Amino acid sequence: MSTQVHANLTRDQVEQISEQLGEPEWLLETRLEALDALDDLEMPDVIRTPGRDWTNLDALDFESFVDPLNAAQDKERVSAEGIEVLEWSDAVAEHGDLLEERFGSVVDPEENYLTALSTALFTDGTVVYVPEGVDAEDVKIRTTMNSQSLFNYTLVVTEESSSVTILERQSTGDAVEGERYYSGIVEVAAGENSHVQYGSLQNLDDETYNYTLKRGTADTYADVNWIEANMGSRLTKSEVETTLDGDGAESHIVGAFFGHDDQHFDINSRVWHRAEHTTADLVTRGVLDDRARSVYEGVQDVGRDAWNTSSYQRENTLMLSDESEADASPKLIINNHDTEASHSATVGQVDKQDLFYMTSRGVDPRSARNMLVEGFFVPVLEEVAVDELSDDIEELVAERLRN
């Protein structure tokens, strides 16, 4: 499974990427080790039940679309006062020590085949550094992918008592022959009493395969909050995760997806409670139309020492078409009894009574359905701190409903 890509990739390519970015020796080593590790690494975990793979990543033909040296993109970065938002080569030049300390500290580069591939080949990255006590809003990182493949890396470090809201979005620009691959790794290290909201809107074209791993660690009294919106791509495997390492830490993971045609979304929200008095709230809402298929896995893992934990999870899927499929597995793994944990999941259609009520008020059935679907996303949109993100999600949902 894994060797096929490896044959296509060389140490020379990795050295060339690293040199162009002016990277220090340790980073080149990390990349080369990740490259070497590809042979032994497995694809990210997917759920398998008897006779059924919920997502089949092994079938992806990487060789046809991994082209590391010709990465091309348009990138816009909007910074905020008092903080630094740096492109990778600048970060390497100005924050060498910070990178050496933090790079790979939250997401192990060799965690799975795709993280190692991304680590070996990423050609651009962004570092958001928020100094102690600074409050920053509306940081924006917009990526437009113009090449066959693009590997992206983002590091967010917030010092004590700071806060930041970030919007990241991916879309595709110039058309490319055939299929594409986008891979993004995001590490968030939230310092004591700091607050991070990281919102992401993925709207890649329908020929793009997308792998995203976003993971944060929350120190004492810190918040790490994620908004994960998936609209585009052919197939997405998205893993959004928080480790609550410090007492009193919190995490909200909010997800939204809207699949149509033959899109496949494999959405994973996971939280690990590893300290006392921690709180997590996982909310995902998705809509499926046409032959789209969704896979959802939510994990709430409460450790032995996580006294006084509160952990909640909800997942709701609306099916607009008979051809769509929804798989869901919300998991509770509880090792401390001093816990209040719950999860719920539902799958169904637009509520018939709601529809009846609206049509009885003179709204035509199609508009009524569309309004109910838009309303379905409201609990998710309310969580979004960056207006541009909630506006864009709303717009994309509306657009998809009207087509």
Next chain:
Amino acid sequence: MSSDQDHLKETDTEARFEFKKEENSAFQTEKGLTEETIRLISEDKDEPEWMYERRLRALKQFQQMPMPTDWPGQPDLSEVDIDEIVPYIRPDIETRGGAENWEDLPDEIQDTFDKLGIPEAEKNALSGVGAQYESEIVYQNMQEQWEEKGVIFCDMDKAVQEHEEIVKEYFMTKCVPPSDNKFAALHGAIWSGGSFVYIPEDTTVNMPVQAYFRMNSEGMGQFEHTLIIAEENSEVHYIEGCSAPKYSAFNLHSGGVEVFVGENAHVQYSTVQNWSKNTYNLNTKRAIVEEEGTMEWVSGSMGSKATMLYPATILKGRGATDNHITIAFAGEGQNIDTGAKVYHNAPDTKSTIESKSISKDGGRTNYRGLVHIADGAENSSTSVECDALMFDNESTSDTMPYMEIQESKVDVAHEATVGKIGDEDVFYLQSRGLDDDDAKQMIVAGFIEPITEELPIEYAVELNRLIELEMEGSLG
């Protein structure tokens, strides 16, 4: 509907039995389970050739299938030593599988018998010490009533001889094929004993049919096979096992249960399992339900070192219904991994799963369940509810449901909660004069009430008493 057919094919596996004769030699090792052993068992039972063939095919399946090891959080099965099995299943070796003498029984089991107030004869049977035990008189009276109605209730070995055609058609062919999992294959090779129940059309059996009365010393029912066929418009309640602990020197229990629920028929299958805490309890239970039929599983898992049990229902006919009620109690050193599986393969089918688990003193419970709604199973609905109660931070409680929804006109809901006993509830009961232990016992009894009220009174009482004993920590 084509999707129906696809799913049902998975259960109809005669075709998958195609094995080549040349492969035989590979399995002829001296140690452990061999074809020779299977031949001896089959000869001893004087079985027809087809059953012997089926056993051999199952043995090959077993030898080829890997041990399940990659399920997240599953019990460790590395101590299950299949080679040790031979003395317990070979008819030419003298042993009953139980303890040789009353004194050889572990203290905690003797203690539990005493505390439950189990009569001497029953104690002996349960521990394997006694000779064959059957409540002949009660049993025979019932037998006569049933026979008038055409109901058949007999030992599975006897059914192979006396009802050969039915058994040949249904035995591990359509419902639980040996290829289903490694332990189903093992079961198919070495099964012995169990019950055969046949309920004719339009017949209602008012009194629960209890395997309890049928229990005997033969293999302690460790590899028993239960086959229940309920024809159109019939109704039966079958009860397996009993809540008193069963002791066996060999540590594997691998039973098989197949239930066929005919059109508009109603079958309830209740189990209270309390194997001694050295036992690995790995069962395969499955029902196929025709149009408008109803299947109900009620399971209590109290004993064993490790249990892996997921009763499954295939809702094959339009309007079929399935209800699961399960309770698991894991104390020190126990890993109870249970759940339910439901396949909605027809329109208008309905299922509910209610699971309660309690973990204490380092015990581990896991709800592992699957609900599958096939494309075309319109207007199906399913509701899953899992509640777990934890006593301490040594214990573990996992909930791992899987939902596969391929149809849009459905109503799917899943809910789960995990928590400790409410301090306020305990405080309230204490303020009414109960001590801490009694208060907790009462809360637990309330927590599992949905299960106990489904059981006949004597089982419910015994189950409650058993949980009280577990709560006192007076049992091993």
